[in-house]
Amino acid sequence: MRSSIGSNIFPPILTGRPATLMALQHHLGQSQWWDAERLRAEQLRQLAALVNFATRAVPFYADRLRAAGLEPGAPLTWQAWSRIPTLTRHDVQDAGDALNPAVLPPSHGRIGEIASGGSTGVPVRIHKSEFANLMWEAIHIREELWHREDRTGALVVIAGLPRSMSEAERLAGSTRDGVSVPQWGGIQSQIWTTGPLHMIDLNHPAETHVDFILKHAPSYIYTLPSTLRLILWHCRNRGIAFPGLRAVWTRSETVDDALRQLCQDTLGVRIVSNYSTAETGYIALQCPTSTALHVQSETCLVEILDADSNPVPPGACGRVVVTPLHNFATPLLRYEIGDDAECAEACSCGRGLPLLKRILGRTIDHLTRPDGRRRRFFFDHYALSKIRAVKEYQVIQRSLHRIDVLLAIARPLTDDEISQVRAIMAKDVGTGFEIDLSYCDRIPRTAAGKLRPVRSELPQQPD
Numbered sequence: 001m002r003s004s005i006g007s008n009i010f011p012p013i014l015t016g017r018p019a020t021l022m023a024l025q026h027h028l029g030q031s032q033w034w035d036a037e038r039l040r041a042e043q044l045r046q047l048a049a050l051v052n053f054a055t056r057a058v059p060f061y062a063d064r065l066r067a068a069g070l071e072p073g074a075p076l077t078w079q080a081w082s083r084i085p086t087l088t089r090h091d092v093q094d095a096g097d098a099l100n101p102a103v104l105p106p107s108h109g110r111i112g113e114i115a116s117g118g119s120t121g122v123p124v125r126i127h128k129s130e131f132a133n134l135m136w137e138a139i140h141i142r143e144e145l146w147h148r149e150d151r152t153g154a155l156v157v158i159a160g161l162p163r164s165m166s167e168a169e170r171l172a173g174s175t176r177d178g179v180s181v182p183q184w185g186g187i188q189s190q191i192w193t194t195g196p197l198h199m200i201d202l203n204h205p206a207e208t209h210v211d212f213i214l215k216h217a218p219s220y221i222y223t224l225p226s227t228l229r230l231i232l233w234h235c236r237n238r239g240i241a242f243p244g245l246r247a248v249w250t251r252s253e254t255v256d257d258a259l260r261q262l263c264q265d266t267l268g269v270r271i272v273s274n275y276s277t278a279e280t281g282y283i284a285l286q287c288p289t290s291t292a293l294h295v296q297s298e299t300c301l302v303e304i305l306d307a308d309s310n311p312v313p314p315g316a317c318g319r320v321v322v323t324p325l326h327n328f329a330t331p332l333l334r335y336e337i338g339d340d341a342e343c344a345e346a347c348s349c350g351r352g353l354p355l356l357k358r359i360l361g362r363t364i365d366h367l368t369r370p371d372g373r374r375r376r377f378f379f380d381h382y383a384l385s386k387i388r389a390v391k392e393y394q395v396i397q398r399s400l401h402r403i404d405v406l407l408a409i410a411r412p413l414t415d416d417e418i419s420q421v422r423a424i425m426a427k428d429v430g431t432g433f434e435i436d437l438s439y440c441d442r443i444p445r446t447a448a449g450k451l452r453p454v455r456s457e458l459p460q461q462p463d
Protein backbone atom coordinates (compact mmCIF):
# COMPACT_ATOMS: atom_id res chain seq x y z
CA MET A 1 0.00 0.00 0.00
CA ARG A 2 1.12 3.57 -0.71
CA SER A 3 1.35 6.38 1.78
CA SER A 4 -0.29 9.77 1.23
CA ILE A 5 2.54 11.39 3.22
CA GLY A 6 5.90 12.12 1.59
CA SER A 7 8.83 9.96 2.79
CA ASN A 8 6.50 7.82 4.90
CA ILE A 9 7.12 4.19 3.99
CA PHE A 10 6.28 2.24 7.11
CA PRO A 11 3.61 1.93 8.29
CA PRO A 12 1.85 3.51 5.29
CA ILE A 13 -0.71 6.21 6.09
CA LEU A 14 -3.58 7.18 3.79
CA THR A 15 -5.27 10.57 4.11
CA GLY A 16 -8.14 12.30 2.31
CA ARG A 17 -10.31 10.45 -0.20
CA PRO A 18 -8.24 7.21 -0.27
CA ALA A 19 -8.52 7.05 3.54
CA THR A 20 -12.30 7.52 3.40
CA LEU A 21 -12.60 4.78 0.80
CA MET A 22 -10.48 2.30 2.74
CA ALA A 23 -12.43 3.04 5.91
CA LEU A 24 -15.58 2.23 3.95
CA GLN A 25 -13.99 -1.08 2.87
CA HIS A 26 -13.90 -2.07 6.51
CA HIS A 27 -17.69 -1.75 6.62
CA LEU A 28 -18.19 -3.45 3.23
CA GLY A 29 -15.92 -6.28 4.34
CA GLN A 30 -18.44 -7.05 7.08
CA SER A 31 -21.76 -6.30 5.37
CA GLN A 32 -20.99 -8.68 2.48
CA TRP A 33 -21.50 -11.55 4.96
CA TRP A 34 -24.79 -10.28 6.41
CA ASP A 35 -27.91 -12.31 5.71
CA ALA A 36 -30.58 -11.09 3.29
CA GLU A 37 -32.88 -9.88 6.06
CA ARG A 38 -30.28 -7.65 7.69
CA LEU A 39 -29.14 -6.23 4.35
CA ARG A 40 -32.71 -5.36 3.38
CA ALA A 41 -33.39 -3.73 6.74
CA GLU A 42 -30.40 -1.42 6.27
CA GLN A 43 -31.35 -0.74 2.66
CA LEU A 44 -34.84 0.29 3.74
CA ARG A 45 -33.39 2.85 6.15
CA GLN A 46 -31.32 4.39 3.35
CA LEU A 47 -34.26 4.23 0.93
CA ALA A 48 -36.44 6.08 3.45
CA ALA A 49 -33.93 8.95 3.48
CA LEU A 50 -33.89 9.00 -0.33
CA VAL A 51 -37.69 8.87 -0.65
CA ASN A 52 -38.13 11.57 1.98
CA PHE A 53 -35.71 13.83 0.10
CA ALA A 54 -37.32 13.10 -3.29
CA THR A 55 -40.81 13.88 -1.96
CA ARG A 56 -39.71 17.24 -0.62
CA ALA A 57 -37.14 18.38 -3.16
CA VAL A 58 -37.79 16.76 -6.54
CA PRO A 59 -40.83 18.10 -8.46
CA PHE A 60 -41.28 14.90 -10.49
CA TYR A 61 -41.69 12.76 -7.37
CA ALA A 62 -43.82 15.09 -5.25
CA ASP A 63 -47.03 13.99 -6.99
CA ARG A 64 -45.90 10.54 -8.09
CA LEU A 65 -45.09 9.37 -4.56
CA ARG A 66 -48.19 10.92 -3.02
CA ALA A 67 -50.32 9.24 -5.68
CA ALA A 68 -48.69 5.94 -4.66
CA GLY A 69 -49.80 6.59 -1.06
CA LEU A 70 -46.41 7.64 0.35
CA GLU A 71 -46.81 10.65 2.62
CA PRO A 72 -43.78 12.82 3.38
CA GLY A 73 -42.27 11.85 6.72
CA ALA A 74 -44.32 8.64 7.09
CA PRO A 75 -42.22 5.52 7.82
CA LEU A 76 -41.33 3.61 4.65
CA THR A 77 -42.36 -0.03 4.40
CA TRP A 78 -41.59 -2.57 1.67
CA GLN A 79 -45.29 -2.70 0.93
CA ALA A 80 -45.39 1.06 0.32
CA TRP A 81 -42.20 0.80 -1.71
CA SER A 82 -43.74 -1.77 -4.06
CA ARG A 83 -46.55 0.69 -4.87
CA ILE A 84 -44.13 3.19 -6.44
CA PRO A 85 -44.46 2.89 -10.22
CA THR A 86 -41.28 1.88 -12.01
CA LEU A 87 -39.43 4.61 -13.85
CA THR A 88 -38.69 3.88 -17.52
CA ARG A 89 -35.92 5.38 -19.60
CA HIS A 90 -38.60 7.27 -21.52
CA ASP A 91 -39.94 8.65 -18.20
CA VAL A 92 -36.43 9.96 -17.50
CA GLN A 93 -36.25 11.55 -20.97
CA ASP A 94 -39.69 13.18 -20.60
CA ALA A 95 -39.14 14.41 -17.04
CA GLY A 96 -35.88 16.18 -17.91
CA ASP A 97 -34.92 18.67 -15.21
CA ALA A 98 -38.03 17.89 -13.14
CA LEU A 99 -36.06 14.85 -11.87
CA ASN A 100 -33.36 17.08 -10.39
CA PRO A 101 -33.67 18.81 -7.00
CA ALA A 102 -33.20 22.57 -6.90
CA VAL A 103 -30.78 22.17 -3.99
CA LEU A 104 -28.61 19.27 -2.87
CA PRO A 105 -27.18 18.89 0.66
CA PRO A 106 -23.76 20.62 0.41
CA SER A 107 -22.04 17.54 1.87
CA HIS A 108 -22.99 15.60 -1.30
CA GLY A 109 -20.43 17.69 -3.21
CA ARG A 110 -20.37 18.97 -6.75
CA ILE A 111 -22.77 17.82 -9.46
CA GLY A 112 -21.75 16.43 -12.83
CA GLU A 113 -23.81 15.33 -15.82
CA ILE A 114 -23.56 11.85 -17.29
CA ALA A 115 -25.14 10.14 -20.31
CA SER A 116 -26.08 6.52 -20.87
CA GLY A 117 -27.68 4.46 -23.61
CA GLY A 118 -24.91 2.63 -25.46
CA SER A 119 -26.41 -0.80 -24.86
CA THR A 120 -30.14 -0.02 -24.83
CA GLY A 121 -30.59 2.46 -27.70
CA VAL A 122 -32.56 4.83 -25.44
CA PRO A 123 -30.24 7.69 -24.42
CA VAL A 124 -30.71 9.39 -21.04
CA ARG A 125 -28.81 12.16 -19.26
CA ILE A 126 -28.84 12.59 -15.49
CA HIS A 127 -26.98 14.43 -12.75
CA LYS A 128 -24.59 12.66 -10.42
CA SER A 129 -23.13 13.94 -7.16
CA GLU A 130 -19.59 13.60 -5.86
CA PHE A 131 -21.04 11.50 -3.03
CA ALA A 132 -22.49 9.03 -5.58
CA ASN A 133 -19.08 8.91 -7.29
CA LEU A 134 -17.45 8.14 -3.96
CA MET A 135 -19.72 5.11 -3.59
CA TRP A 136 -18.84 4.10 -7.18
CA GLU A 137 -15.16 4.15 -6.24
CA ALA A 138 -15.85 2.19 -3.05
CA ILE A 139 -17.28 -0.68 -5.10
CA HIS A 140 -14.47 -0.31 -7.62
CA ILE A 141 -12.02 -0.95 -4.75
CA ARG A 142 -14.11 -3.87 -3.52
CA GLU A 143 -13.73 -5.39 -7.00
CA GLU A 144 -9.96 -4.92 -6.67
CA LEU A 145 -9.94 -6.66 -3.29
CA TRP A 146 -12.14 -9.50 -4.53
CA HIS A 147 -10.28 -10.22 -7.76
CA ARG A 148 -6.84 -8.64 -8.20
CA GLU A 149 -3.89 -10.87 -7.33
CA ASP A 150 -1.12 -8.39 -8.14
CA ARG A 151 -0.91 -4.73 -9.11
CA THR A 152 2.78 -4.41 -9.92
CA GLY A 153 2.59 -5.62 -13.53
CA ALA A 154 1.52 -3.77 -16.66
CA LEU A 155 -2.13 -3.09 -17.45
CA VAL A 156 -3.27 -2.84 -21.07
CA VAL A 157 -6.53 -0.96 -21.56
CA ILE A 158 -8.35 -1.28 -24.88
CA ALA A 159 -11.33 1.05 -24.74
CA GLY A 160 -12.76 4.32 -25.93
CA LEU A 161 -10.30 6.99 -24.79
CA PRO A 162 -11.58 8.81 -21.69
CA ARG A 163 -12.84 12.38 -22.06
CA SER A 164 -10.59 13.33 -19.14
CA MET A 165 -7.49 12.73 -21.31
CA SER A 166 -5.58 15.68 -22.76
CA GLU A 167 -5.84 16.28 -26.50
CA ALA A 168 -2.20 15.14 -26.93
CA GLU A 169 -2.84 11.90 -25.04
CA ARG A 170 -6.01 11.22 -27.03
CA LEU A 171 -4.09 11.74 -30.24
CA ALA A 172 -1.35 9.34 -29.10
CA GLY A 173 -3.89 6.82 -27.84
CA SER A 174 -5.62 6.70 -31.19
CA THR A 175 -2.43 5.60 -33.02
CA ARG A 176 -1.12 2.03 -33.27
CA ASP A 177 1.46 2.83 -30.56
CA GLY A 178 -1.15 3.91 -28.02
CA VAL A 179 -0.25 5.94 -24.97
CA SER A 180 1.79 4.80 -21.93
CA VAL A 181 2.00 6.24 -18.42
CA PRO A 182 4.05 4.95 -15.44
CA GLN A 183 1.03 4.16 -13.19
CA TRP A 184 -2.38 2.57 -13.75
CA GLY A 185 -3.88 5.80 -12.47
CA GLY A 186 -7.30 6.28 -10.91
CA ILE A 187 -8.05 5.50 -7.30
CA GLN A 188 -5.98 2.28 -7.41
CA SER A 189 -2.76 4.24 -7.81
CA GLN A 190 -3.63 6.49 -4.89
CA ILE A 191 -3.97 3.47 -2.62
CA TRP A 192 -1.46 0.97 -4.01
CA THR A 193 1.80 1.04 -5.91
CA THR A 194 0.82 -0.07 -9.39
CA GLY A 195 2.65 -0.94 -12.60
CA PRO A 196 2.52 0.96 -15.90
CA LEU A 197 -0.61 1.56 -17.97
CA HIS A 198 -0.67 1.15 -21.76
CA MET A 199 -3.81 2.33 -23.47
CA ILE A 200 -5.01 2.04 -27.05
CA ASP A 201 -8.29 3.01 -28.67
CA LEU A 202 -10.68 0.17 -29.43
CA ASN A 203 -11.15 1.61 -32.89
CA HIS A 204 -8.39 -0.61 -34.37
CA PRO A 205 -8.53 -4.10 -35.90
CA ALA A 206 -7.80 -7.08 -33.62
CA GLU A 207 -4.38 -7.57 -35.23
CA THR A 208 -3.25 -4.14 -33.96
CA HIS A 209 -4.62 -4.83 -30.48
CA VAL A 210 -2.82 -8.19 -30.35
CA ASP A 211 0.51 -6.61 -31.42
CA PHE A 212 0.02 -3.96 -28.74
CA ILE A 213 -0.60 -6.61 -26.04
CA LEU A 214 2.43 -8.68 -27.15
CA LYS A 215 4.64 -5.58 -27.01
CA HIS A 216 3.66 -4.66 -23.43
CA ALA A 217 3.25 -8.17 -21.93
CA PRO A 218 0.61 -7.10 -19.39
CA SER A 219 -0.53 -8.88 -16.23
CA TYR A 220 -4.06 -7.71 -16.99
CA ILE A 221 -6.08 -6.62 -20.00
CA TYR A 222 -9.10 -4.38 -19.52
CA THR A 223 -11.53 -4.15 -22.43
CA LEU A 224 -15.08 -4.67 -23.66
CA PRO A 225 -16.41 -8.19 -24.33
CA SER A 226 -17.07 -7.50 -28.03
CA THR A 227 -13.46 -6.37 -28.50
CA LEU A 228 -12.13 -9.29 -26.45
CA ARG A 229 -14.04 -11.73 -28.67
CA LEU A 230 -12.27 -10.39 -31.78
CA ILE A 231 -8.88 -10.60 -30.03
CA LEU A 232 -9.56 -14.19 -28.94
CA TRP A 233 -10.59 -15.29 -32.44
CA HIS A 234 -7.44 -13.71 -33.84
CA CYS A 235 -5.21 -15.43 -31.26
CA ARG A 236 -6.90 -18.80 -31.53
CA ASN A 237 -6.58 -18.95 -35.31
CA ARG A 238 -2.86 -18.13 -35.13
CA GLY A 239 -1.83 -19.93 -31.94
CA ILE A 240 -0.88 -16.66 -30.20
CA ALA A 241 -0.56 -16.63 -26.38
CA PHE A 242 0.17 -13.85 -23.88
CA PRO A 243 2.72 -15.16 -21.33
CA GLY A 244 2.36 -13.55 -17.89
CA LEU A 245 -1.28 -12.60 -18.38
CA ARG A 246 -3.30 -13.24 -15.20
CA ALA A 247 -6.86 -12.27 -16.21
CA VAL A 248 -8.97 -10.18 -18.56
CA TRP A 249 -11.25 -7.64 -16.91
CA THR A 250 -14.29 -6.38 -18.81
CA ARG A 251 -17.03 -3.81 -18.51
CA SER A 252 -20.19 -2.49 -20.23
CA GLU A 253 -21.44 -5.52 -22.13
CA THR A 254 -22.54 -8.99 -21.10
CA VAL A 255 -20.03 -11.82 -20.80
CA ASP A 256 -21.59 -15.18 -21.66
CA ASP A 257 -20.32 -18.67 -20.86
CA ALA A 258 -19.07 -19.16 -24.43
CA LEU A 259 -16.80 -16.11 -24.18
CA ARG A 260 -15.50 -17.25 -20.77
CA GLN A 261 -14.68 -20.66 -22.24
CA LEU A 262 -13.05 -19.17 -25.34
CA CYS A 263 -10.85 -16.97 -23.13
CA GLN A 264 -9.86 -19.91 -20.93
CA ASP A 265 -9.13 -22.17 -23.93
CA THR A 266 -7.25 -19.55 -25.95
CA LEU A 267 -5.30 -17.61 -23.31
CA GLY A 268 -5.60 -19.87 -20.27
CA VAL A 269 -6.98 -17.09 -18.07
CA ARG A 270 -10.35 -16.15 -16.60
CA ILE A 271 -12.57 -13.16 -17.27
CA VAL A 272 -13.52 -10.82 -14.42
CA SER A 273 -16.73 -9.02 -15.29
CA ASN A 274 -19.17 -6.71 -13.58
CA TYR A 275 -22.57 -5.21 -14.22
CA SER A 276 -22.64 -1.44 -14.08
CA THR A 277 -24.13 1.52 -15.88
CA ALA A 278 -23.18 5.18 -15.93
CA GLU A 279 -26.46 6.31 -14.39
CA THR A 280 -26.69 3.70 -11.59
CA GLY A 281 -23.05 2.91 -10.81
CA TYR A 282 -22.09 -0.68 -10.01
CA ILE A 283 -25.08 -2.99 -9.85
CA ALA A 284 -23.25 -6.30 -9.36
CA LEU A 285 -19.72 -7.72 -9.17
CA GLN A 286 -18.56 -11.18 -10.12
CA CYS A 287 -18.29 -13.50 -7.11
CA PRO A 288 -14.66 -14.18 -6.11
CA THR A 289 -15.29 -17.93 -6.35
CA SER A 290 -17.76 -18.33 -9.25
CA THR A 291 -18.92 -16.57 -12.41
CA ALA A 292 -22.27 -15.41 -10.96
CA LEU A 293 -22.74 -11.77 -10.01
CA HIS A 294 -23.30 -10.45 -6.49
CA VAL A 295 -25.68 -7.49 -6.26
CA GLN A 296 -24.00 -4.54 -4.52
CA SER A 297 -26.71 -4.11 -1.91
CA GLU A 298 -24.80 -1.45 0.03
CA THR A 299 -25.11 0.98 -2.90
CA CYS A 300 -28.24 -0.06 -4.79
CA LEU A 301 -31.50 -1.91 -4.42
CA VAL A 302 -32.02 -4.39 -7.28
CA GLU A 303 -35.45 -5.89 -7.98
CA ILE A 304 -35.93 -8.54 -10.68
CA LEU A 305 -39.60 -8.34 -11.64
CA ASP A 306 -41.93 -10.43 -13.79
CA ALA A 307 -44.59 -9.12 -16.20
CA ASP A 308 -46.95 -8.43 -13.27
CA SER A 309 -44.19 -6.57 -11.40
CA ASN A 310 -43.78 -9.33 -8.82
CA PRO A 311 -40.27 -10.49 -7.80
CA VAL A 312 -39.16 -13.57 -9.75
CA PRO A 313 -37.94 -16.70 -7.90
CA PRO A 314 -34.39 -18.10 -8.26
CA GLY A 315 -33.91 -19.67 -11.68
CA ALA A 316 -36.33 -17.30 -13.40
CA CYS A 317 -35.65 -14.22 -15.52
CA GLY A 318 -37.20 -10.81 -15.14
CA ARG A 319 -36.75 -7.09 -15.77
CA VAL A 320 -33.94 -5.41 -13.87
CA VAL A 321 -35.24 -2.53 -11.73
CA VAL A 322 -32.53 -0.58 -9.89
CA THR A 323 -32.60 2.13 -7.25
CA PRO A 324 -29.19 3.72 -6.60
CA LEU A 325 -29.19 4.49 -2.87
CA HIS A 326 -26.88 7.50 -2.75
CA ASN A 327 -27.36 9.67 -5.83
CA PHE A 328 -29.67 12.43 -4.62
CA ALA A 329 -28.67 14.67 -7.58
CA THR A 330 -31.13 12.76 -9.83
CA PRO A 331 -32.97 10.23 -7.65
CA LEU A 332 -33.89 7.17 -9.73
CA LEU A 333 -36.58 5.32 -7.79
CA ARG A 334 -37.32 1.87 -9.22
CA TYR A 335 -35.56 2.59 -12.48
CA GLU A 336 -36.19 0.12 -15.32
CA ILE A 337 -32.79 -0.02 -16.79
CA GLY A 338 -33.83 -1.94 -19.91
CA ASP A 339 -32.04 -5.25 -19.17
CA ASP A 340 -33.25 -8.67 -18.09
CA ALA A 341 -31.49 -10.88 -15.55
CA GLU A 342 -31.78 -14.38 -14.14
CA CYS A 343 -31.93 -14.73 -10.34
CA ALA A 344 -29.84 -17.39 -8.62
CA GLU A 345 -30.03 -19.21 -5.29
CA ALA A 346 -27.87 -18.00 -2.39
CA CYS A 347 -24.17 -18.25 -3.23
CA SER A 348 -22.01 -21.10 -1.96
CA CYS A 349 -19.28 -18.57 -1.06
CA GLY A 350 -21.37 -17.56 1.94
CA ARG A 351 -21.86 -13.90 1.06
CA GLY A 352 -25.37 -12.65 1.74
CA LEU A 353 -25.37 -10.27 -1.22
CA PRO A 354 -28.09 -11.47 -3.65
CA LEU A 355 -26.91 -13.38 -6.68
CA LEU A 356 -27.66 -12.96 -10.38
CA LYS A 357 -26.79 -15.90 -12.61
CA ARG A 358 -26.57 -13.85 -15.79
CA ILE A 359 -27.58 -10.62 -17.45
CA LEU A 360 -29.43 -10.88 -20.75
CA GLY A 361 -29.13 -8.37 -23.54
CA ARG A 362 -26.34 -5.80 -23.61
CA THR A 363 -24.66 -7.40 -26.59
CA ILE A 364 -23.08 -5.36 -29.34
CA ASP A 365 -22.40 -6.64 -32.87
CA HIS A 366 -19.20 -5.99 -34.74
CA LEU A 367 -18.78 -3.47 -37.50
CA THR A 368 -17.17 -4.95 -40.61
CA ARG A 369 -15.20 -2.40 -42.56
CA PRO A 370 -15.12 -2.39 -46.38
CA ASP A 371 -11.64 -4.04 -46.25
CA GLY A 372 -13.17 -6.93 -44.28
CA ARG A 373 -11.61 -6.09 -40.92
CA ARG A 374 -13.90 -6.16 -37.89
CA ARG A 375 -14.02 -3.99 -34.83
CA ARG A 376 -16.46 -3.10 -32.09
CA PHE A 377 -19.44 -1.27 -33.49
CA PHE A 378 -19.15 2.01 -31.64
CA PHE A 379 -21.81 4.68 -31.58
CA ASP A 380 -21.35 7.84 -29.55
CA HIS A 381 -24.57 7.82 -27.52
CA TYR A 382 -23.05 10.51 -25.28
CA ALA A 383 -22.98 12.99 -28.18
CA LEU A 384 -26.34 11.77 -29.46
CA SER A 385 -28.04 12.23 -26.08
CA LYS A 386 -27.51 15.99 -26.44
CA ILE A 387 -30.16 15.99 -29.17
CA ARG A 388 -33.17 15.76 -26.89
CA ALA A 389 -35.62 15.04 -29.71
CA VAL A 390 -33.97 11.63 -30.31
CA LYS A 391 -35.80 9.14 -28.09
CA GLU A 392 -34.38 5.89 -29.44
CA TYR A 393 -31.79 4.88 -32.00
CA GLN A 394 -30.66 1.84 -33.89
CA VAL A 395 -27.67 1.52 -36.18
CA ILE A 396 -27.76 -1.38 -38.66
CA GLN A 397 -25.00 -2.50 -40.96
CA ARG A 398 -26.77 -3.80 -44.08
CA SER A 399 -23.76 -4.57 -46.26
CA LEU A 400 -20.03 -3.90 -46.51
CA HIS A 401 -20.78 -0.39 -47.69
CA ARG A 402 -24.14 0.55 -46.23
CA ILE A 403 -25.25 1.57 -42.75
CA ASP A 404 -28.80 2.55 -41.83
CA VAL A 405 -29.52 4.79 -38.84
CA LEU A 406 -33.06 4.58 -37.52
CA LEU A 407 -34.13 7.32 -35.10
CA ALA A 408 -37.32 7.46 -33.05
CA ILE A 409 -37.98 11.18 -32.68
CA ALA A 410 -40.27 13.41 -30.63
CA ARG A 411 -40.34 16.03 -33.43
CA PRO A 412 -38.70 16.46 -36.85
CA LEU A 413 -34.97 17.15 -36.49
CA THR A 414 -33.55 20.48 -37.62
CA ASP A 415 -30.97 20.58 -40.43
CA ASP A 416 -28.35 21.31 -37.81
CA GLU A 417 -29.33 18.25 -35.75
CA ILE A 418 -29.27 16.03 -38.86
CA SER A 419 -25.74 17.28 -39.61
CA GLN A 420 -24.78 16.45 -36.02
CA VAL A 421 -26.06 12.87 -36.36
CA ARG A 422 -24.21 12.47 -39.67
CA ALA A 423 -21.03 13.84 -38.09
CA ILE A 424 -21.30 11.40 -35.14
CA MET A 425 -21.76 8.48 -37.55
CA ALA A 426 -18.91 9.53 -39.86
CA LYS A 427 -16.58 9.86 -36.87
CA ASP A 428 -17.57 6.50 -35.40
CA VAL A 429 -17.62 4.24 -38.47
CA GLY A 430 -15.02 5.95 -40.64
CA THR A 431 -15.07 6.33 -44.40
CA GLY A 432 -16.29 3.99 -47.09
CA PHE A 433 -19.92 3.79 -45.98
CA GLU A 434 -23.11 5.13 -47.43
CA ILE A 435 -25.13 6.26 -44.41
CA ASP A 436 -28.90 6.42 -44.59
CA LEU A 437 -31.04 8.17 -41.95
CA SER A 438 -34.70 7.30 -41.42
CA TYR A 439 -37.25 8.19 -38.77
CA CYS A 440 -40.06 6.52 -36.84
CA ASP A 441 -42.07 6.83 -33.60
CA ARG A 442 -40.75 3.66 -32.03
CA ILE A 443 -37.96 1.28 -32.98
CA PRO A 444 -39.07 -2.33 -33.51
CA ARG A 445 -38.07 -4.69 -30.68
CA THR A 446 -36.74 -8.25 -30.92
CA ALA A 447 -39.01 -11.20 -30.14
CA ALA A 448 -37.76 -10.90 -26.54
CA GLY A 449 -38.90 -7.27 -26.48
CA LYS A 450 -35.41 -5.77 -26.65
CA LEU A 451 -34.13 -2.84 -28.64
CA ARG A 452 -30.75 -3.76 -30.08
CA PRO A 453 -28.93 -0.44 -30.49
CA VAL A 454 -26.32 -1.64 -32.94
CA ARG A 455 -26.59 -4.72 -35.08
CA SER A 456 -25.09 -6.13 -38.21
CA GLU A 457 -26.62 -8.26 -40.95
CA LEU A 458 -23.14 -9.50 -41.89
CA PRO A 459 -21.65 -12.73 -40.45
CA GLN A 460 -20.17 -12.20 -36.96
CA GLN A 461 -18.07 -15.34 -36.71
CA PRO A 462 -14.69 -15.44 -38.49
CA ASP A 463 -14.53 -17.52 -41.69
Ligand SMILES: [Zn+2]
Pocket residue numbers: 287288289290294347348349350351
Ligand atom coordinates in the same frame (compact mmCIF):
# COMPACT_ATOMS: atom_id res chain seq x y z
ZN1 LIG B 1 -20.45 -15.69 -4.05
